[in-house]
Amino acid sequence: MAKTVLITGGNRGLGLCLASQYLELEDCVVVIARKRSPELDALDAQYPGKLHCYQADVTDEAALARVRQQMEADGIDTIDILINNAGVWLDFARYDFEDPAWDVRDVDRQLLINAAGPVKVLHAMIGLMKTGEKQVVGISSDTASVGGIDRKCEFGYCMSKAALNMSLRVFENRYAAGGFRVYAIHPGWMRTDMGGPQASDDPADAAADIVALLAGPKPSQTFTDRKGNPMAY
Numbered sequence: 001m002a003k004t005v006l007i008t009g010g011n012r013g014l015g016l017c018l019a020s021q022y023l024e025l026e027d028c029v030v031v032i033a034r035k036r037s038p039e040l041d042a043l044d045a046q047y048p049g050k051l052h053c054y055q056a057d058v059t060d061e062a063a064l065a066r067v068r069q070q071m072e073a074d075g076i077d078t079i080d081i082l083i084n085n086a087g088v089w090l091d092f093a094r095y096d097f098e099d100p101a102w103d104v105r106d107v108d109r110q111l112l113i114n115a116a117g118p119v120k121v122l123h124a125m126i127g128l129m130k131t132g133e134k135q136v137v138g139i140s141s142d143t144a145s146v147g148g149i150d151r152k153c154e155f156g157y158c159m160s161k162a163a164l165n166m167s168l169r170v171f172e173n174r175y176a177a178g179g180f181r182v183y184a185i186h187p188g189w190m191r192t193d194m195g196g197p198q199a200s201d202d203p204a205d206a207a208a209d210i211v212a213l214l215a216g217p218k219p220s221q222t223f224t225d226r227k228g229n230p231m232a233y
């Protein structure tokens with residue numbers, strides 16, 4: 001049966017690949033993005049009536065509440081899978097802690113977008129998740145691992161992804177009894193705007209693995225790689 005899948009940041013990168021692959025499976029896809037893209041417009045034309053795009057910044061709770069209202073007005077009353085994918089990487093590895101070029105305010109920005117944003121999206125949409133498949137996904141990162149971290153910089157990014165993982169565990173405690181399945185997935189190093197052209201993985205392959213992971217039995221641990229192998233917290 002066709003599912004409804006909500007994806008944040010679905011206008012490019014991994015989010016766009018996930019949107020494309022769920023549409024190919026004849027599911028209904030809801031994208032929340034700050035702006036449209038030619039690639040998203042092309043998907044809209046290819047799958048008329050199956051793709052619903054709404055404009056919001058994931059840090060803007062008022063905009064997210066408006067999106068929720070608009071979704072219901074458009075007849076979308078259930079979200080089966082919610083994928084919090086939108087994210088930013090601002091404090092690139094080239095910035096040392098003492099580098100005067102490093103803007104320490106990037107810590108705030110990344111915590112807001114990568115950690116608080118997903119909570120705000122979930123909070124706005126939870127009312128549409130009481131029925132259906134009840135799958136909640138955060139696109140995490142190996143940099144979230146407090147135990148396994150080897151980075152000497154990228155403070156804001158690493159902190160924000162660890163906080164995202166924590167939010168998913170707390171959400172899981174609150175909602176597991178209601179049948180929710182919660183995932184924090186490291187997608188791999190992907191050739192996107194964020195990952196760069198030298199990255200090892202095609203985002204389409206990462207999306208295919210994530211779609212397959214979500215279609216199978218839930219791994220026993222919440223934080224995994226995209227094949228479902230446990231990652232160190």
Ligand SMILES: NC(=O)c1ccc[n+]([C@@H]2O[C@H](COP(=O)([O-])OP(=O)(O)OC[C@H]3O[C@@H](n4cnc5c(N)ncnc54)[C@H](OP(=O)(O)O)[C@@H]3O)[C@@H](O)[C@H]2O)c1
Binds near residue numbers: 034085192
């Ligand atoms: N690429 C990698 O190697 C890698 C590795 C580990 C984890 N990840 C994670 O995978 C996810 C997808 O990354 P990607 O590689 O596809 O990155 P990307 O190509 O840079 O795409 C990022 C997406 O997030 C959206 N976004 C950023 N800030 C937003 C905001 N405030 N509100 C709404 N949307 C916002 C962007 O929208 P705009 O077009 O409006 O900017 C874009 O759609 C991220 O969570 C990232 O942290 C990536």
